[in-house]
Every structure is written in structure tokens, then in C-alpha cells.
Amino acid sequence: MVAQLTALERTYAAIILVVVICVGVAMAVVGRGDLLAVHGWIVAAYGMAVMVVLLRGIDASEPWEERFREYYDDPTRVGIILSLIWGVIAMAVGVWVAALLAWPDLTFDAAWASFGRLRPVHTSGVIFGFGGNALIATSFHVLQRTTRARLPDQLSPWFVLLGYNLFCVMAATGYFMGMTQSKEYAEPEWYADLWLVVVWVVYFLIYIRTLARRREPHIYVANWYYMAFILVVAILHIVNNLAVPVSIGHAKSYALFSGVQDAMTQWWYGHNAVAFFLTAGFLGMLYYYLPKRAGRPIYSYRMSIISFWGITFMYMWAGSHHLHYTALPHWVQTLGMVFSLVLLVPSWASAGNALLTLNGAWHKVRDDAVLRFMMLAAIFYGIATFEGSFMAIRAVNSLSHYTDWTVGHVHAGALGWVAMITFGSLYALVPWMWKRPALYSAKLVEVHFWLALSGTVVYVFSMWNSGIIQGLMWRTYDQNGTLAYSFLDTLVAMHPYYIARTFGGLLFLAGAVVAFYNVWMTISRPAPIDEGAAADLPVEPPAPRAWAQAGE
């Protein structure tokens, strides 16, 4: 991998790593006596580990000029593996926290193993570790194919991928130690947030520089979504994480906003993390890998335009439906509800567009579990967005809010939509990336498909039951006009569903382990080179001198 970098890029990489290591040591020094120091050492160790890899390949000869005739896929390959590793770990933690709610003494009197600390490890691990790495890996792949241009250089994609994973490592290790801002899905502290901004700017620059070099006049739909993902996540991340640290030597910070303004900002962020991280980015995947795998063009170009701009515009209004009947002013709640309802139109336009694309390829859906993953993802996307609009209605929300129904809804989206489209896309991508004729085992993909589907169904149904029962019990009055059930009664009623949910999660985790095994065997097994891969090349540059890269 290092051999693919030019000598100049290797030098720059070494300089960046020295800076990272120095920053880590500086954090350890100014933060001594505080948990910040632990993160300082982790940053320094991470920098040194990457440095070791770099130094071992630093003397390799200059990469062959012919590389410009190929796409640059090394970061995508590593990103795929990182995504699967994060996925297995984070889903395992998910099963653990699910079990903690059924059997709370599994904490074993260790602070790091308590529910409150493990839960963000699960949520961030799945969203940012599994989902984020899959987005970065696939976006580099899709960007190059749809622009028919190679990435602008070989260093910045590594900076983005490895820098992003450093952020994920700081997030996960921080939660175990109790370092959190308490803002859901934005828990990492100020220094990790600042680092992510740096990484994100470079990510955006890669995108815009590659688009500038494109050899296709039009920018393909998938890239609109990836760009919306990059841009809007940047806006959300910066605004929601505004905070004042206690001092430069403290990990702890205090949020700039308080109370009602902070609540609105947080759920504007929280809901649009769903919209632009977990929806826009993965729609980018859907718009490339589903038509590609089905061998059919996207059903409607106009529907893609309507759904893209509808999602980009309307989602940003919807966050306040998380705060119905709270101290948030009524007019904001109403706006959030109305936009959440209208949002169903672009959401179903996307889901419908995906399913109609499969017209004429349904026999492939039947025979090919990889394509079936993508089809199922589109169906769950439709279900989850319908449910989301429904739950945003104030009267429905009064029942569903604060209960497991919300958790069930989130998992219908996260397991059914996000994870299914990711697994489908990665299964399609792995043979292309490692130039194999096929995956190690199509049968294991089939096994994974049914594990994933049954796990999702068990999980979502148990949470629907648990949530609706609890919501109803809270508001039930007896004939004397007093509340019929104590809070504890509802807790007892939920217990069997918590066990069922843990089992559902376990099935889904088993599927992810099967996926990891299948991908690993595909990569490690020596296989004949797929002849078809020879055609997977960028447009040949017009003149040899055009091989010079942007910025050179």
C-alpha cells in the first residue's frame, strides 16, 4: 500500500504523522491528571502505529506511472475491512447492552461495563464505525467510477480514512472512561470534534477536486447524495458541538447553548444525523450499487431530482418532532410535525424509484441474495420513513415518545435499511475490489440474508410491543380516575420483550460475523484474476503530460 504513494507523498505522510504524534504527546502533557492525557497517549500510539507501517515501505521504488491508468482503490479496500470490524464489535456491544436491560447485574461492578457507558459505544460504533467507514469506502469507489477520473492524489484519501478512524477510536475509548458531552450521537468531546472538522474538510476537498477532473459532463445522482452527506454533516457537527472547554488541559467542556435552545439544536442535529449520515449517504450507495447489480438503469431521473431536493430541504425542519409537548415553543413543534409529514413524499419517491428499477430484474432478486439485500433495504427504507412520519404526528408521538417504540423505529431504519444496503453494497464491491470472480460463498450470503431479516423482524416486533404496551400503561386510568399502573408495573411488562430483543440482536450479529468470514475468505483465498475487471478503468488521459496531478 505504501508503495503506491510517491516519494513526495511518503514525505508528507511522515510529516503529518510526526505532527499527530506531537499533538498526542502535547495532549498527554497538558492534560496530565485528567483523562485527556489518556487520549493523548492513544493519539500518539495511533500515530506511531501508522508511522511503523509507513517506514516499513518508505524505501519502496516510485510507483509505476501506469497507475494513472487505474482507479485508486487501496483506501476503499481498507475501509471495507474496517467497516466490517467496527460492525461486528459494535453489534456485539449492542447485544450486550440489550442483555443488560434484561439482566442488569451483567455490569459486574465495573464502571466501564455499565449500560450508560456502553450504549454510546454501540450507537457510535455502528453509526460512525460501521456506517461511516462503509460510506467513506464506497464514496471513493463510486466517485471515481461515476466521474471516470482517478482520485486527485494518493495521500489525502488515507488521511481521511485513518483520521476518521482515529476519531472513532477516541469516541469509543472515551465512552468507556466516561468522557461524553451527553449529546446523543454527538458524544465525543471538543478536541475529537475539532479533529473531525479537519478530516471532513479534506474529505470535501477530495470530492470537489475529483469532480473537477471528471470526464463525464454530468454529476451522477449518487454523488449529489454523497456531497449532501459531507456538506450537511459538517454544518450539523460544527453547530451542535459548539462548547467551551474547562481548560486546554481538560477533556470536559460545557455546551455553548443551554436548555430549550440546546434541546432544539441537539435534535436538529440528531434528526439530521439520521437524514444526512444514515439516509443521504446510504442513498448514494443505493443509487450506484442497486442499478449496477441489477443491470438496470435507475427507473426515473426526475424522481431522483425531486427526492434529492425534497430530502435536503425538508429534513432540516423535522428535528423538533423529537420535542412534542415539551417546553419547546408550540410553533416550532408544529413546523416540525408538518415537515415530517410532507417528508414522506421524497422518501417514498426514493424507495419507489429503487424498487421500480428492479422491474425486469426480479428473477435476479430471487436468485441473488446480494441484490435481495438491496431490495430489502429499499423496502425497509419505505417502512421506516412511513413510520417516522407517522410518529411525528403530535398525538401519536404522545404515546410513542420516551418508549421502546422509538428504539424499534430506529432499528427498523438502522438494521433494515442502513445495514442491509451496506452489506448488499459491500458484497457487490468486494469481488470487484479484490479482482475475484465471485464471493467465497454465495450460500453464506443466503444464510446471512435470512439471519439479518429474521433478526430485524424479531427485534422490531419486540420493541413495537414493548413500546406500545408501555405507552398505553402509562396513560391508563382506572374507574376511580387515578393512574392504573405504577412505573414499575410497566417495567415488569417489558421484561419478556427485552429478552426477545436480545435474541433478535444476536441473530443479526451472527449474520454480521458470517459476512465478515465470507469477505475474509474471499480476500485471503487465492483466486484467478477476474477477466472482467480489466475493463474497470478510467478514461485514458488524452496526452501523456496530463498525468500530472491536480496541485502538482
Added chain:
Amino acid sequence: MFNFHYRLERNAMGLVLAIIVVASIGGLIEIAPLFTIDETVEDAPDMRVYTPLELAGRNIYIREGCYACHSQMIRTLRDEVERYGPYSLAVESKYDHPMLWGSKRTGPDIARLGGKYSNEWHVAHLYNPRDLVPESKMPAYRWLLRNSLEIDDLGEHLAAMRAVGVPYTDEMIENATADAYGQANPDSGQAAGVAERYGDATNVSLFDGKPETLTEMDAVVAYLQILGRLTDAARQAEQAKVE
């Protein structure tokens, strides 16, 4: 419209700007006015700030992720008001950086927990919830009683809170460490200053029952006992409605 888009999607920077503009509108219209419209947050002249010990307890509450299972936001619904008390007002979390309204009730809402149970109950419950409530799903937080509380840097914490707009005085910041100690040790010389700076109603008590040490348990219990009691505005609002 589609012709316009046909041109737009050939222009990368145009697309970037369009996405930023289109995506920014919703947030601007919904969030910015919350800072300017006066009625958003009620007036509560009796509202006090968290004492250093309560703030330390709040930070432990955040550290342990308690907000993942307990909300601090009673909605304007009849059953919630009857179960938990007067619905929450915006002003009650005015000094909450960040807010801890929560999103899930695996355990009950605790916006009005302060004063509902004794300190002894809280200590025993945090030590092992199932000793008191056999069906409880809450983790046992035994380490709170083992860990001594970090109080040396509380002045810096208060200063940071002041930087984001909480009206701590210079005196409060200077005496933060002493006040934290005093609030948990009523017989000590530092106890008097707490009531002087934060009001006579401030809870000065041996929260964890042990005079010799200042533990994280002291701070957490002090925080739990102030929940819903920084101002009386919510109860007064309910009283006014009845009359």
C-alpha cells in the same frame, strides 16, 4: 425546472452552494428565533445556579450516561403531570449546559426528583437498586461510594460555565472548592459560606452519610436532590392555573 437542474448538475460548485443554501433554511428559521423571542423562556427571579457540588454531581450523571434512561422533561400531558408533577418549563433548564431532557424512559422521569426521597434512600438505591426495588433494571453504581470526588478544579468549571452565560460571581468561582466540601460537611467551617452564596434553602448535608470523605456519591445525591428545585416557577404556574 428539470432543464435548470440539467445545467446545475454539470456544475460542481453550483451544486455545493445549492445544497448548503437549501439545507440551511430550516435550521435558521427554527433555531435562531429561539434566541430572540422573549416568550421562549419564562422569567423566574428566584432561579439559582447549581452549587459546585451539584455541578460535579451533574457531570457524573453525564459521565455515567444516566440521561440515556431517565428523562428530565415532563410533557404537558395529564398523565405525566399526575405521575411526575407540574410540567417542565423552559426556564428550569436555563442553566443546563447541555440540557438533559433525555429521549427515553427506561427508568422514570426525574425532573422533579429533588426532595422526593431521603439521602439515605438515594445512597442505598445507587449502591444497589435491586436492594430497594427488586424489579429495577438500573445498574448498581457502587463505585460512586468508592471514588473520592475531584474538587480542586471546580473553580475552573464554574468559570467555564460563566463563559457560556451562567451568572456565577467571582466569589463563587474563588470559593468553589471550599463550597463543594462545605456542602457535604455541615459541621465544617466551610458550610456557612454555601448558604451565604447560594441561598439559605441550599441543601447542606452529609449526603453519603460519611463525614470523613467526600465521595462521588455525595455529589450525585446532592444533584439528584436539587432536580426541579432550582426555581419554584413550575409549581407557581400550576397554582396560578388552579386559582
